[in-house]
Amino acid sequence: MKIEALTLPEVLLITPARHGDARGFFSESWNQKTLQNAGVNLPVFVQDNHSMSHKVGILRGLHYQSPPFAQGKLVRCGRGCLFDVAVDVRTGSPTYGKWVGAELSYENGRQLWVPPGFLHGFVTRTPDTEIIYKCTAHYDRESDGGVLWNSLGIDWGIDNPILSEKDEKLPEFANWASPFQFGAV
Ligand SMILES: Cc1cn([C@H]2C[C@H](O)[C@@H](COP(=O)(O)OP(=O)(O)O[C@H]3O[C@@H](C)C(=O)[C@@H](O)[C@H]3O)O2)c(=O)[nH]c1=O
Numbered sequence: 001m002k003i004e005a006l007t008l009p010e011v012l013l014i015t016p017a018r019h020g021d022a023r024g025f026f027s028e029s030w031n032q033k034t035l036q037n038a039g040v041n042l043p044v045f046v047q048d049n050h051s052m053s054h055k056v057g058i059l060r061g062l063h064y065q066s067p068p069f070a071q072g073k074l075v076r077c078g079r080g081c082l083f084d085v086a087v088d089v090r091t092g093s094p095t096y097g098k099w100v101g102a103e104l105s106y107e108n109g110r111q112l113w114v115p116p117g118f119l120h121g122f123v124t125r126t127p128d129t130e131i132i133y134k135c136t137a138h139y140d141r142e143s144d145g146g147v148l149w150n151s152l153g154i155d156w157g158i159d160n161p162i163l164s165e166k167d168e169k170l171p172e173f174a175n176w177a178s179p180f181q182f183g184a185v
Contacts, residue, residue, distance in 0.1 A: 001031070003038045006100045011086045012038060012113040013102050014074075027109060029076065030134060035113065043072050045134040050078070053124045053131075059161035061121015062087060062147045062170075066179040069143040070116035072136040080126030081105035084112045085154055087119040089147075092182035097173070099154050104131075117185035119147055123156050145179075146170040 002015040014034065018025040036042050053060070062085070065071050075084055087099040103125070104110050114120045122131060149161065151172035 001028070001034050003034065006102070008086065008088050008095050008098055008100045008118075010088075010115045011100050011118065012040065014111040014113060016109060016111070018109055029111075030074065035074075040113065040115075043074075043136045045074070045136055047135040047138050048132065049135060050130065050132045052079075053129050054127060055162060056124055056127055057158050057161050058129075059121065059123040059149055059156065059158075059163055060167065061085065061149055062119035062152070063121060064089070064119050064145055064147075064180075065137060065140055065143040066145060067116075067185060069137045069140040070180065070185050072116045073114045073120055073133045074111055075104065075114060075120070075122075075131065075133040076109070076111040077104040077106055078130035078132045079106050080124065080129035081107070082122045082124050082126075082129050082131060083157060084114075084122040085120070085156075086112065086114040087147075087152055087154075088117070089119055089178045090117040090180045090182040090185060091178050093117075096182075097152065099152055101154070115185075117180040117182075121149060123158055123161055125157075147176050148172045
């Protein structure tokens, strides 16, 4: 199990070991001790999400839930390949408004830990791409929010992604008030 801090140090790239044999492989996709050992406040995951996107260039994001329903997410790719992004939106954070991204694929087995107080989004790089993520808070429709995908200077590697109607109408980052405070989430 390899754990790397990225340019936003609270966002972790986790690569679980794969034990290969003639049948295929075995991997511990989640082990409570690993994030604890990496210094993350021990998350309690209460919901697992799984979505599939048919086409290349489908972008879901950038999403969050407001406190007290803020979610940390441990994200991995179950099939295909995607580019996963986290943005620090904790007011008062030294890295406020900065983003980091990582390619997650079935092949590389990598996971991204996106803490509470960060926007999350991804774009698919293969057809029929599946994403699976563990969440530290339940879904709460009233707390659901987002920021427009192209208002933060993120290099998604694509100019015209396919968005949901909801995501097309999200506010630009400059016109949005963050509900998160540095040190409070
Ligand atoms: C997120 C979510 C959605 N839903 C429902 C609401 C709606 O009818 C349908 C699709 O919802 P959405 O369009 O919001 O799905 P999607 O655009 O895939 O939203 C997700 O995007 C990624 C980037 C995240 O980080 C997630 O937290 C979540 O916001 O599923 C749930 O029942 N539970 C959930 O936890």
